Amino acid sequence: MFRRPLRRAMRRAARPDVPPLLRRAHEFMAAGNYAAAAEAFETLARAGEARQHPKTGQMYLQAGRARILAGQKSAGFQHLKAGLDALQRMGLRGQLFHAGQRVTAELNQHGMTAEAQELSQWLQTNIPAGMTPAPVPSPAKRPILPTHCPGCGGPLRADDVEWLDEVTAECAWCGSPLRDE
Ligand SMILES: [Zn+2]
CATH class of the missing domain: 1.25.40 (Serine Threonine Protein Phosphatase 5, Tetratricopeptide repeat)
Structure with missing residues (x-):
């Protein structure tokens, strides 16, 4: 990975x-x-x-x-x-x-x-008012994340993690980079 x-x-x-x-x-x-x-x-x-x-x-x-x-x-x-x-x-x-x-x-x-x-x-x-969250990749493009972070064991949700780019997310708990590879 x-x-x-x-x-x-x-x-x-x-x-x-x-x-x-x-x-x-x-x-x-x-x-x-x-x-x-x-x-x-x-x-x-x-x-x-x-x-x-x-x-x-x-x-x-x-x-x-x-x-x-x-x-x-x-x-x-x-x-x-x-x-x-x-x-x-x-x-x-x-x-x-x-x-x-x-x-x-x-x-x-x-x-x-x-x-x-x-x-x-x-x-x-x-x-x-009118504030929208940072754009996240469209569902079709989003990689499938593991259910739990390999770094800290925390549960992962697509709307909870921070997307660094279209294929990389950051664990909301420990900051580990997450990619579907
Ligand atoms: Zn983590």
Whole structure:
């Protein structure tokens, strides 16, 4: 994999050091151990916050999902807001757009309709009107991504990863470059 050097991808996403805690956090989540997953993602989020790391928002969002799945809806909602806020503060508007839509839908699925509405309103004031996310490759051209990142083990979704070009995506969790080769 990654035999052809792709300068932009390599510069932005050269083989990151994946924190072992991130791998464990994904394992806890996949195993349904939501309380342990929440603690791990909270630790990662706080560490990311201290360094203004671009993945901080993702860590908060996943900590929030884990808390909600563990039955701690109020704590989970606080993390979801912190995650969207981190994306907004770091200027990651494309991610904010997608994450906002997804989180709102997830809250509704959990019956947290008041919280979903609060987030929708927040998103409306924080995402400029008419703003569209960065163009992504058309579905026909998109490579099929693995279901999980080979770097960190995190689950991958086509609308969650960042597309560096038409065939290369970046793992939203650890920044590993992903190509279908
Ligand atoms: Zn990864």
